[in-house]
Amino acid sequence: MSEPTRIATFQPWPQRWFPNREWLLLVVLAAECAVFGLLSDRFLTATNAFQMARQAVEVGLLATALTPVIISGGIDLAVGSLMGLAAVCFGWLATVVGLPWPLAALLTLLLGAACGAVNGLLIARLRLPALIVTLATWSLWRGLAEGLTGAIANYSDFGPGFLAWGQGDLPGGLPQQLPLFAVVVLACGVLLHRTAWGRTLYAVGHSPAAALHAGLPVRRAVTAAYVLSGALAALATVIYVARLGQAKADAGTDYELLAITAVVLGGTSIFGGRGTLGGSLLGLACLTCLETGLRLAALPAELAGILVGLLLIGAIGLPRLLAAPAGETGDFTVKNSQVAVLCAAVLAAGALVAGSNWMLVSSLAEQTAQVAPAPPAPAAPAAAAASSPASTPVAAGGLTVAMMPKSKGDPYFVSCRAGAAKAAKELGIELLWDGPTETDAAKQNEVVEAWITKGVDVIAVSVQNQEAISTVLRKARAKGIKVLTWDADALPDARDFLINQATPEGIGCTLVDEANRVLGGQGDFAIITSTLTAANQNDWIKHIKRRLEKYPGLKLVTIKPGEDLLDRALTSTQNVLKGYPQVKLVMAISAPAVPGAAEAVKQSGRTDVKVIGLSLPNMCKPYIHQGIVDCIVLWNTGDLGYLTVYAAKALHDGTLQPGSTTLTAGSRGEYAVQGSEVLLGKPFVFNKANVDRFDF
Amino acid sequence: MRQLLARHPRESAVAAAWLALLLLVGALAPGFLAWDNARDLLVANSLYLLPAIGMTAVLLARQIDISIGSQFAVVGLACGLLSKAGAPSWTLLLLAPLLGGLLGWLNGALVAGLQIPSIIVTLGTMVAWRAAIKWVTQGAWVRDLPPDFLWFGMGQAAGQALLVGLTAVVFGVAVWAAARLAAGRAVYAVGCDAEAARLVGLSPSRVTAGTFVLLGALTGLAALLHSVRFEAVQPTAGLGLELRVVAAVVVGGTAVMGGRGTLVGTLLGVLLLGTIGTQLTFLHVNPAWERALQGLVILGAVALEAARREGGDE
Structure with a gap:
């Protein structure tokens, strides 16, 4: 990128402290505190501050891990998935094997570092693009976690001494994991901003070729960044497990997105060469305050998503708009008219959203207005x-x-x-x-x-x-x-x-009884579930399997994920119908999976296959009338x-x-x-x- | 032939991996190479190929768009609502790409006009659109669609043919445009070196914005073609679409840093990723291992190219 090179000797303090205009985030943070402080008297309290800090530690560790990687011009999409693999590994070591938890945690850190090293070697040694390598390992780590545990195992038998690291308080209400987090952040800050390794990453991010020609150990430095990222992801996992008290293959799902959002909001350039750790943490603080503040003020949580979107574009776009010196970048200068059009578009979108919500809120207000005179408070x-x-x-x-x-x-x-x-x-x-x-x-x-x-x-x-x-x-x-x-x-x-x-048992029994009726006591069937790790569905499947012992003629051949999406359920069912032609019944056990599976059966033209499952009547009505869905099981919701x-x-x-x-x-x-x-x-x-x- | 293989190492590696898997599974599970399976795979993968064509252009121009999953849901819902409001289904074929193009234009204008990195803009719009959908619909599906919505009222066979045919035409035009049209070459030029492109008289910001509009329009079209397959429109549709499409395009050999890549590679990437799931089902692999194997196949395809390159260098 054609950023002017900065010589970092004598700079006034705003540039030295906030090289990428991170002060803007301080303003945002102050504004959030002011607004939410006014809206809710619980927001500006120490309890709430510690509570937010407790929630933010895991994503904070991931953001800390990602900052050096992104500064070096790379990306690590696999950190969230690695948390799944690390959680499974830690849970197994600490509960099934019975190792003392510090040892299990140490081994988990080593696993994380090893996984990071795999990414690092493929990227630095084989010169493969970071995006594609970590996209592949994003699948691979989560897939290994699911495969090794069958996506079902949930380790939860941890001792109180360990759980305190996620749930315990130090004197003064300080979350116990916070000092650890502070130490890690400080260490990473020193590594990134005060050592030759850190400067090498900046150089690589700025211009890989120049760094190589300057004789810097590019491969080693970049590999080290990914190793550190893996190890920190594993550390985040250990704290995550301690906070939730359970370790499962779905730990940390989508956390990479949260961490990346915090990092880029913090001013780190996705092209490398620019950014600070402090900026990433400020970005994270803005996001956490926004979400918690909306919740405490009882505003709709969806607002958070819209505001985060605007914040990202605003926080990065605004400084650029202010700083863009006319004429410098030739073609890229923006005409005022274009800015006006853009602003109008953004405003219009905002107005649209605000309008729809105003309608929503006022309609709700109308409903509640009818009961407005508050009933006398009971004793x-x-x-x-x-x-x-x-x-x-x-x-x-x-x-x-x-x-x-x-x-x-x-x-x-x-x-x-x-x-x-x-x-x-x-x-x-x-x-x-x-x-x-x-x-x-x-x-x-x-x-x-x-x-x-x-x-x-x-x-x-x-x-x-x-x-x-x-x-x-x-x-x-x-x-x-x-x-x-x-x-x-x-x-x-x-x-x-x-x-x-x-009860899950009641659901399982009813489903199997219905399957037995449809199949006439004999035949193969397949299950389309939600995600393979979904706790509820796995509970039902357990009871379904138990009930099947009563009906020796029924055979469950496979369990496929439908991911709660119509088209995934459709594809999974199509695959099952062809891969297992003997299947005569599809049992879909998540609400969107039933219409998805029914559509697949309909498109296949197979009249000998029926669908049953757990879903809402309105979703399935057309298919029930067409005779594809035999019946669905539910209660009056x-x-x-x-x-x-x-x-x-x-x-x-x-x-x-x-x-x-x-x-x-x-x-x-x-x-x-x-x-x-x-x-x-x-x-x-x-x-x-x-x-x-x-x-x- | 050898020259072609040498010039396109990634494409040939992916093609080799895909053919090998195809033959292997075909030999082990005879039903795999049957016509009805091919038809289902074509229909399913058409919907990934359309946005993948646009994504190739965006990546070639050195940008990325991760908001397409949310765009997909917005356009799908809009199509459902318009159809319920009485819009004849053929008008949707025009309106869907138009609306998608508009959403893409917003991204493109922010990226090219304000010079904000595309990943930040599209991360922002991805989160914002998705949250807006959740807020407005509160999770409710658009149901009771008019009879001319399902497969455009043409019935299943004709609808599927239309869907695959339309995708094939778009793909053909895109391949031709990328190779022969000035607009196509401009995308490559801007992706290779924006400054040089500017000096020869191109307008990098306009080209960049154009690729986003193209991607948005194709995503909109895909959203419509996706929706007409079902009796209802689901507001969570398109979750994870961006990752799947980006994966297919980069596996197909398009460079993330722009300027390098082909649409044929993209087609191969879509085919490779789009058939693995079905193949694993035919092989009766435990579904819990599917995700891990998919990751391995991506890594394998890319490592194959790296190995060839290392071999060629020394």
Whole structure:
């Protein structure tokens, strides 16, 4: 790139400290703090600061690892996948083999370094492009992790001494991993900015040929950058495992994208030669504050994505716009008219988004306005308030129930939300509905932490990973917040009640019974699942396999991922139908997989193959009527959300307590309570005869 | 022939790897080389080839676009909504590339106009579009599409033929344009050396922006052709598309640093990556190992070229 070369002897301090205008990020950070501080009184507290730091450590380590790599003109897309492989390795060593955890951690670091060395050797020695090598190892590391564990194994039996490294506090509320992170960052900062190795990376990034001609050890320096990146990714894994209390092949999914976003936001040039470690950390701080701040201010989490996009373009584009000296770069100078058009386009897009959201918000406001006169607060809050200051209601006098799906965009949870919103309206409850926008074990914990900081009354979670979420739910209970689980359970001591719509065993049994009916007691079938590592689906598969022992005529030939996408499910099913021609039944066990599989069967023209599965009636109606989908198994999702909100209210009021045997939920009547579980009823089978009676 | 192989080491390495796998699986699992399998593979890979053509141009011009997965979802949803609003399906064939081109133009204008690195711009638009979709749809699918949406109302066989035929025509035109048209050569020139290109009278910023528009338009077309295969449009469509397409293009020999690469290589890259999954299923490989094997095949194909190069150098 034709950047003017900077001679770094006598420069005024702004250039010396912020060579790439990182001060702009400080301004952004200050603005975020000011805005969110005004919107939420919990944002500018030490508790929240430490909480954000705890969440940011793993991505922070990856960003620290990536900065030298990107400065050298390379890229390492494989760090997130390497976390999967390292997690599996560490989990296996520490729990199955039974090594003491420091030794297991050391070996994991070595594995990370070795994987990094593979990347480094291929890139520096064989002179292959970094993007393509790390794209390949991005598949390879995650694939190895999945292959070695069958994508199922979840190691969770770690000692408290180890878990403290992810969950423990030092005196003063300081997260225990923070000093370690500080030391690593400091060491890397010194290596990058104060040693010959660091300067070599800058030289290589700026001009590989010049660096080589200057006699610098280019290959060794570049390889070392990738080795360091691998080792730091492994260290990030160890802390990730300690924070979540579980090690699984899907650890760190998409973390590379977060880390790269932080690094480029921090002013590091993707072409190499420019950037600072401090900038990367500032970038990360901006991203973390944005996400947590939106959550504490109860603004929609999707806003974060849009703002991150604008921030990236703004933070990098603005300085360039300001600094572009006219005429210097000839063809590349921008005409004012072009800038105007661009700004107009960006503004128009912003207005469009803002407008749609204004409509959304106002429509929601209308719904809640009808119940605006807050109902007189029941007597119970007095007791709750006495037990802990954290449960001071945030809405004026009302009850705040925070409800979390596994994934916000999943149509299944969207239909649950409708029922929950209805119940909240009836009861005059403020309902917070938030969760990961994709299934991510770590994200759920972060949302719960934010809710604890915010101080809600009841938390209701559809649990993605039992072991991971239970630690944070216990923390919520210790602060006097009532905890429910719905749809999927946490460990029993981490919640007050479970709203149980159907056990995994019930689902597995019903599916196999239906398969047996369709196949007439004899035949082969295949399963199309979500991702191979999805915790829920793997739980169902376990019970499906157990139930199969009852039917010796049925044979499960393969389990293929559909990745919750129509076209992946289509392709996987097409492959199964041809690779296993004897298959007469496809069992699709994620909501989008059923229509995807049905479309594949339809396109193949095979009338001897049927599809059954777990999905929403509306998605499958056309295929059920065409006779391709025989039946789907589910429960009334709206009722599930409705019941959960009523249970939350009852739990808060004290009418639902240990020993209760029934629970009355508004217009839906009475439900049975068994031990610490509220039962919704048995799974329902939707088929041609009854599917048109349902609309969800 | 030998000259051709020597001049295009990556293309020949990928072609060799692909043919070897094809023959191996064909011998082990006879159903693999059957017509209906070939048809399904053609249809599925057409949808990757279209954006891959555009991505080749963008990479040749020394840029990258990782927002195509989000563009894909935006255009797909728009097509579904327009069709529900009563737009005849043939108009979508024009509107989809138009909307895609508009989205691409936004990227291109930010990259070429404001000189922001393309990875940052497209990282930004990727996250922003995806978040906007989630916000507006809240995960709801576009359902109950009119009957003329599915396969353009032509039925499955004709619809599939149209889809593959359209892709083949686009590919043919692109190959011809890259070799014979001034616009095609300009992309190579700008990617090789933007300053030199400027001195001979080309406008690098216009060429760069043009490649983004092309990619956006082809992504839009692919999104439409993808959507008409299903009874509903899913707002999460296209997740991970960018990685898959970039992988196919770079495996096919296009240099990330611009200026070098061919569309035939891209075709081979798409074919190699697009058939592995099916082949592994035919070989009854445990699905848990599929991802690892895919990574190995990519590494193998690239290392093959490196080995040839090392051999040739010494």
